[in-house]
Amino acid sequence: MNISNITINSHSSVKLAGSAVVYSDPFQVTDASHDADLVLITHDHYDHFDPESLDKVCKDDTAFVAPATCIDEVQGYAGDRQAIGLAPGQQVLIDGVRIQAVPAYNKTKAFHPKANAWLGYVLDLDGTTIYIAGDTDNLKENTAIDADVALVPVGGTYTMDAKEAADFVNALNPKVAIPMHYGAIVGNPTDGDLFEDLVNKRITVVRKLFV
Template sequence: MADLENVRVFTQSAIRIQSEKGTVIYLDPFHLTDGEAAHDADIVLITHAHYDHCSPDDIARVAGKHTELVAPKSMEPEVSGIADAIGAAGLHFMQAGGHLELRGIAIDAVGAYNVEPERLGMHPRANGWLGYVLTVDSVRFYAAGDTDQNPDNEHVVCDVAFVPIGGTYTCDPHQAAAFANTLHPRAVVPIHYGSIVGSMSDFDAFAAEVDPAIRVVRKLEW
């Protein structure tokens, strides 16, 4: 995982990970261009219902008949409709603490929600929205979703963490750095900034406060 060559990060929290055997995983595909409509997804994971994370058009851009969808149990009605529209090969719903083995990838669901008073109504714990820990080629990737550091996610064990830093709806750069330092992965990749919320300069503010023992990797693509 030296340079995370198998990882791409697009707008917001859209992430693509490819295993050594060629299994392609997308999380929250969003604002992908026509040139990125590869229909190469083996697995698409959705963290929550907001339009910049659950985008039917972008899911259709990456999905094919072989694609399996994973989403929070609370999103069953809308995601079932998306699965029917794309002719998905499989559909799986998870709750925090759940575990799934799919296409050789281990998936563990982690609660994603706000605890800061000013954000409590944006991602309530009661919605059952998720982050995911994916074990790919023995590397544990944690995609936190839209969240603050909270009692459910601050004990996650991971090698690589994708942490939102844009503020307003999620951790700001300073809170995200504290979250990363608590998790203490080998590498951290900031997400959810520089587009709908946050600015590109948030990367520098975040990186400056992360423990130097943790490698901060900029993977955002446009």
């Protein structure tokens, strides 16, 4: 998959445009594209599960994947459309895209408890493995993920900050790292700069969020 086909319109709102069009946590979407084959929801906070944005990206046959702990809410939005709930470690194949659920939580902060079983996702799309971390701290258990591209939060407060995210990415060692979740609701516009400075130069940092 070409990196140019990965976009972030805001915060952690990711679009992957390949043989399937995949959105993760669409939020503050302005264009009514109605092109989503698949929508991934990492958890049900308002900035990750945004019905107004979903209305703009979804179509009649869009499929949804969400944490099993949030699936009732997501299915309530999806209606008759397919909605699959996953727990960490589970996986599913939809529209030729393999999706693996991985943990996403805070180790000491109360915002994203491990007990909630909220998620990040690892996708295999068009020969590229893409890790979308969700709202998470630097979790040692996730450094074993084999990803070509890693999209990670860097804004701090509710997630890793820029230094913690850089440490995590350096251990993960993807080919490409993309910072997100900064400069709007939380974090500063400069968090992306600090992250890029601290990531090992063997890893290419690509900026997709401009704030």
